[in-house]
Structure formats: structure tokens, C-alpha cells
Amino acid sequence: MGENSLIEDAKSGNKEALERLIEKYAPLAFNLSLKLMRNYDDASDAAQEALIKVYSSIKKFKGKSLFSTWVYRITYNTCIDLQRKRKNNIIYEPDETIKDPKPLPYDEALSNEKKENIKKAINALPDKYRAAVVLRDIMGSSYDEVAEILRCPVGTVKSRISRGRDMLKEMLSEYMEQITPN
Amino acid sequence: MKNNCEYIKSLLSEYIDDMLPSDKTQEVHLHISQCASCAEQHRLLCAVVEELKVLPTEPLPPDFLSKLSARTDTLKGRRFSLPPLKGFSAVAAGLLLLLLIRTGYNYYSLSQIKTAYIDDAPIETQNNEPLLPDKPTEQVKEQKNIEENQDKSLSLGQNGIAVENSSNEKQKSKPEERTGALQEQPKDDKIEENSSQESPPDESDETEVTSEMAETRMFSLPVENDAGEDAQNSPRAARANAPAAGGSFYTAVHDNDQPSFVSVKIMVDDFEGAAAALAKKYGVKEQNGEVLLELNNDDFQQVMNLMLEYGARVEQSEENELLTANKCIIISKNRD
Known part of the structure; x- marks a missing residue:
């Protein structure tokens, strides 16, 4: 099954399709988090949070961008939020x-x-x-x-x-x- | 030649990605074929990019997918129970507030009880630990202020409906008064603000009446989940005019005298307008598509009400840490 049909199935409520999508993008979300968070555990937490957001808001994906772009954007925003929560807001401060x-x-x-x-x-x-x-x-x-x-x-x-x-x-x-x- | 080299170096990154227009591509190409220094910089930059491209992908932690699966299972179960409950509590809160206002309920009596059950639902999602470290000196000072204001509270509370009439004027004048205080103080000091000194005791409307009750307040926030498309798409005016659906923000008093704070993400339809309004009122600047504010309760409420005008949809973060101020992140609704 192609990715597009997988996405459509997931959006129409097919949990199996959604879980396959999540599983496919989990390594990408984790690797992006790992590069952004600097810390393995935080990266794992951020990726989990991001994928939960993907899971719960799949219907919001309108297909205007690549699905990977959408997942990356959610992951990036989640990393920013988590960094802020960790009182380690280094997004705008140079190291x-x-x-x-x-x-x-x-x-x-x-x-x-x-x-x-x-x-x-x-x-x-x-x-x-x-x-x-x-x-x-x-x-x-x-x-x-x-x-x-x-x-x-x-x-x-x-x-x-x-x-x-x-x-x-x-x-x-x-x-x-x-x-x-x- | 040196100035030209600097210029060429600034184009190298786009050059290797083939992102330059053809004339500039030719210019860089010609230059690095003649300039050894720039050619070396080009070679090193290409090498760095190549190294990044071939960095191996890290495998997922061993328990990553099983944890994720457990969480999605929980989510499936929750989906059928939470939204109706949240909707019910919002409607109940709205009805209760309407009843209080219509009957001209004596707010002073309410302050004696020191419990208002209007807005507990969102706060219950937080942990039950005290949200602020002990500040005995502040508390004594605040208690003193409460006692001093008690007479005024009494006279105000006896006229619950009259209170409602002058609310607009008072609310308009309030942000300007606060803005100065907010800008004068360093960021870390914001949480130390003694709101009793800034809140005129004769302020009115349902929000400000409760400011007479005590200095410690919580806010009722319309909490929506990520998948709340219906709420997101509803007209701005409908949100602003529907208190039960979270169109306005309330304050209340709880049994413990500890100030409680929340962390919220406010998604607005008109981010540019909202950012401009916040910049004007509070001197904060938008950074990377968001505005970050840490506010005491008074300013927090002002910001919340202000953001309603820009189609605010609010999500409350489930933070486990102790909050020392209300944290607001204002972003465009389309960002997530």
C-alpha cells in the first residue's frame, strides 16, 4: 500500500493504517528530536509526544505539504516546547x-x-x-x-x-x- | 579581491545547493576557479555537507514503540469519555456564572466561603502539589491588604448587578495602568508583583469582583484537545460571545491561599494582529513565530481577554513542574 493511501485510510479512521504510519515515521521523528534536543532521554520523550500528536490529530493533515514535513513540524514544535519546560530554553540564545x-x-x-x-x-x-x-x-x-x-x-x-x-x-x-x- | 571573496563565501552555501540564480552561479563558479582561498572554502563546505548527509540514523530506543503503543491505547480509551465531560463542565460553569450574575449574588458572601467551583476542571489536569514555593512575607502582606479592602468589598458585593454595568470602562483603563508596571520590572520580578497594589479595590464586573475576594486566583481556561477541529473552525464572534464555551475568562478563589498558575498555548487566527497588540501593550516581541509571556494573574487575564479578539483557542499544558507565573505562548492557529 502506498503512503498516500495509507494516509487517507488513517484519516478515515483506520487505526491499523495510522499505526503503520506512526511506526514508519517514528525513527525520523526520533532522529530529528535527537539532533534538536542534545539529550537522548529528552529526545525520546519529545519524539513520543510528537507522535502522539500526529496520532491524535491525523485528521488535521490536509495534504498541503508532504506528510514528512508535517511530522517534522510537529516534532520541531514539540522539541521547542519541551526545551522550554526543561528550563533550558536555548532556542534563541547562542551557546x-x-x-x-x-x-x-x-x-x-x-x-x-x-x-x-x-x-x-x-x-x-x-x-x-x-x-x-x-x-x-x-x-x-x-x-x-x-x-x-x-x-x-x-x-x-x-x-x-x-x-x-x-x-x-x-x-x-x-x-x-x-x-x-x- | 578580498571584499569580493567575502561576498563569494556568503554565496557558497546556496551555490552547493544549486539555489542561486544562474548569473550568480556563474559568478561564483568563475571566482572559485580563479581564487584558491575561496576554492578551498568551497571544498571544505562540500565536505562538511557530505559528512552530514551520511551520518547514520540512530535506532529507536528498545522500548520506544511499546511505550508509544501503550500511550495510543490509552488515548483510544480516553477519546470516548473526556470530551463530553469537558463540555459538560464548561456548560455547568457558564450556567453557574449566569445564575450568580442574574441573581445579583453577594460576592462578599462568596469570599467568606472562599471557594468557587466555577473553574476547577482545567486545573485538575495539573498535579495537586502546591504550585508556588512558600512566601510567608508576601502572604502576610496580602492578607493585610485583604483586610484593609474588606469594607470596600462589602459595599461592592452588596450591589452585584451594578458591578456589571461599569465593567467595560474599567477593563479599558486597566491594561494601560498595568503596562507601565510590567515594563519597568525585570522579567524575573514579574512573578513577585503584588497584585493587590495594582488592583483598584473598586473594580467591577464578574472578573474584577472576584479580585476583591482574595489575592489568590485561578483562571478558568477553555481547554481543547489537539483534535478539536470544530472549535477551531467556529466563528470568532461565536467564541467571544459564548462564556459557556470558553468565550470569556474568569477568576476564582480556592481554599488554599497559594497562588496557582497555568501554562497555556494560545493559538490565534490573526497572529500578526495579536503580536502587534501585545507588543504595543506589553512591549514584548514576536520571536520565530511566537510570543512568550510570563504574567501575574491580573495581566494574564488581560492578555486572555485581549487574545479572544484575535480568535484565541487555548490549550493548557500539562506541566509537572512548579510554575512561578502564568506562562503564555501565543502562536498562529495554523502553526501546528
């Missing part, structure tokens, strides 16, 4: 670490912890840049989709992605020079 971005240590960069280094760099980004970069480069959303998820103009999305990537480039510069020789 301390980003004020003086330093390249990660050379040895560490060369180790098999490549993935961890990149994660650390992503986590060091201020939230608004991180959200844009994660949605674009990790979740694979288009600029228009990112704009819809973040509810901001495409021009803002472009500048956030550009700025976020530049910060990552600065933080990972030594490492990137090693893994991408001329």
Missing part, C-alpha cells in the same frame, strides 16, 4: 561554545570517533542554526520544506543554513582537511 568556536583536537579528529566529532559540532551550534542545518542536511528537507517546518521565510532559512554550515566548517576545519585531502 557559550559557539562564541569561541575552536577546531576539535587533531588526534581526536583522526580517530574512529568521526561520528562523535560531527555530533559534538552539531550540538555546539545555536539552536536556530542547528535546526535549519539538521533539517536540510541530515533529514534531507528542501529549503521550502525547512521554511514551512520552522515557519520562517525561505530567505531566513538560507541564511541560517549558510551560517550554520560555516560554523560547522570552522569547528571541524582541521578534521575536514585531513579527511578530504586535496
Whole structure:
């Protein structure tokens, strides 16, 4: 069964179709939450909340955007809410670490912890840049989709992605020079 | 060349995503073919983006789906029982309030009882722990204010219907008075505001009459679930004119003398208008499509009533933490 028919079935009250949809999008919601929340348990909580919202308001999905965009938007908003509840409202505040971005240590960069280094760099980004970069480069959303998820103009999305990537480039510069020789 | 390099670097991100118009794409292409520094920046940026794209997907926590399934099962069961109950409590609250107003009920007597059952339903969704840390000094001061105002309360309470007549004028003058106080104080101090100093004792209407009863108040909020499409689509005017359906906001007094606060998400039809009104009255700015406010009860009620004019639909958050002020997040109805 195609995704569109699955969505239509779910909207018309077919619980099995809805549960299959939820199951399909659970890893995406969790991975987005993980990149946005910085904390594994919080990410799990946020993804659960987001998917419950998807479950309970499936009829609100009008099909004007991709279903994945709708799920990402709910997940993103849920993450913002949860961060606020955790008294850790860092959505609009730059991280301390980003004020003086330093390249990660050379040895560490060369180790098999490549993935961890990149994660650390992503986590060091201020939230608004991180959200844009994660949605674009990790979740694979288009600029228009990112704009819809973040509810901001495409021009803002472009500048956030550009700025976020530049910060990552600065933080990972030594490492990137090693893994991408001329 | 350096200025040009800065300009080119600012375009690199869009360049690698093929988001530039053709003339700029040509310009960047030509430049990086001639400038080693910019070519290096381009290469590094591409490398970063490639690394992000191939980051492995994290598997779900082992119990994630089973927990989710348990929660959706609970949701299925709840769906058939909660909405009628909520609807019933809203109707009951409206009828009770109407009865009180029509009969000119002596509000002072109500204050003696110190219990009003108008608005318990939404608050019951919160935990039952005290919502504020103890503030003995504040309480003593507040109690003193109550005693000082008692005579005025008595005369006011004896004329319940007359009270209703002057409500509009009073409500119009109130926000301006409050705005100054709100803006002068730092954010953290908002919760410390002693509302008794700001609330003139002779204020009227059903909301303000209850402000005479005591300094500690709760608000009745029309709580709707996420799937409440019908309420969302109902005309704004119908909401504003239907107290039983949550068209107005009430205050009440409860047995414990602890101030209680709520955390609400207010979804409005006209977000820009609402944000502009809040900016004008409270000096708060919209950020990333939302306005965040932390308010004492007086200001909270003003904001709630103001937001009704912009087609507000309110969801109460189920926060487990102690709230030290009423938290409002105003967003566009279309955001979620």
C-alpha cells in the first residue's frame, strides 16, 4: 500500500493504517528530536509526544505539504516546547561554545570517533542554526520544506543554513582537511 | 579581491545547493576557479555537507514503540469519555456564572466561603502539589491588604448587578495602568508583583469582583484537545460571545491561599494582529513565530481577554513542574 493511501485510510479512521504510519515515521521523528534536543532521554520523550500528536490529530493533515514535513513540524514544535519546560530554553540564545568556536583536537579528529566529532559540532551550534542545518542536511528537507517546518521565510532559512554550515566548517576545519585531502 | 571573496563565501552555501540564480552561479563558479582561498572554502563546505548527509540514523530506543503503543491505547480509551465531560463542565460553569450574575449574588458572601467551583476542571489536569514555593512575607502582606479592602468589598458585593454595568470602562483603563508596571520590572520580578497594589479595590464586573475576594486566583481556561477541529473552525464572534464555551475568562478563589498558575498555548487566527497588540501593550516581541509571556494573574487575564479578539483557542499544558507565573505562548492557529 502506498503512503498516500495509507494516509487517507488513517484519516478515515483506520487505526491499523495510522499505526503503520506512526511506526514508519517514528525513527525520523526520533532522529530529528535527537539532533534538536542534545539529550537522548529528552529526545525520546519529545519524539513520543510528537507522535502522539500526529496520532491524535491525523485528521488535521490536509495534504498541503508532504506528510514528512508535517511530522517534522510537529516534532520541531514539540522539541521547542519541551526545551522550554526543561528550563533550558536555548532556542534563541547562542551557546557559550559557539562564541569561541575552536577546531576539535587533531588526534581526536583522526580517530574512529568521526561520528562523535560531527555530533559534538552539531550540538555546539545555536539552536536556530542547528535546526535549519539538521533539517536540510541530515533529514534531507528542501529549503521550502525547512521554511514551512520552522515557519520562517525561505530567505531566513538560507541564511541560517549558510551560517550554520560555516560554523560547522570552522569547528571541524582541521578534521575536514585531513579527511578530504586535496 | 578580498571584499569580493567575502561576498563569494556568503554565496557558497546556496551555490552547493544549486539555489542561486544562474548569473550568480556563474559568478561564483568563475571566482572559485580563479581564487584558491575561496576554492578551498568551497571544498571544505562540500565536505562538511557530505559528512552530514551520511551520518547514520540512530535506532529507536528498545522500548520506544511499546511505550508509544501503550500511550495510543490509552488515548483510544480516553477519546470516548473526556470530551463530553469537558463540555459538560464548561456548560455547568457558564450556567453557574449566569445564575450568580442574574441573581445579583453577594460576592462578599462568596469570599467568606472562599471557594468557587466555577473553574476547577482545567486545573485538575495539573498535579495537586502546591504550585508556588512558600512566601510567608508576601502572604502576610496580602492578607493585610485583604483586610484593609474588606469594607470596600462589602459595599461592592452588596450591589452585584451594578458591578456589571461599569465593567467595560474599567477593563479599558486597566491594561494601560498595568503596562507601565510590567515594563519597568525585570522579567524575573514579574512573578513577585503584588497584585493587590495594582488592583483598584473598586473594580467591577464578574472578573474584577472576584479580585476583591482574595489575592489568590485561578483562571478558568477553555481547554481543547489537539483534535478539536470544530472549535477551531467556529466563528470568532461565536467564541467571544459564548462564556459557556470558553468565550470569556474568569477568576476564582480556592481554599488554599497559594497562588496557582497555568501554562497555556494560545493559538490565534490573526497572529500578526495579536503580536502587534501585545507588543504595543506589553512591549514584548514576536520571536520565530511566537510570543512568550510570563504574567501575574491580573495581566494574564488581560492578555486572555485581549487574545479572544484575535480568535484565541487555548490549550493548557500539562506541566509537572512548579510554575512561578502564568506562562503564555501565543502562536498562529495554523502553526501546528
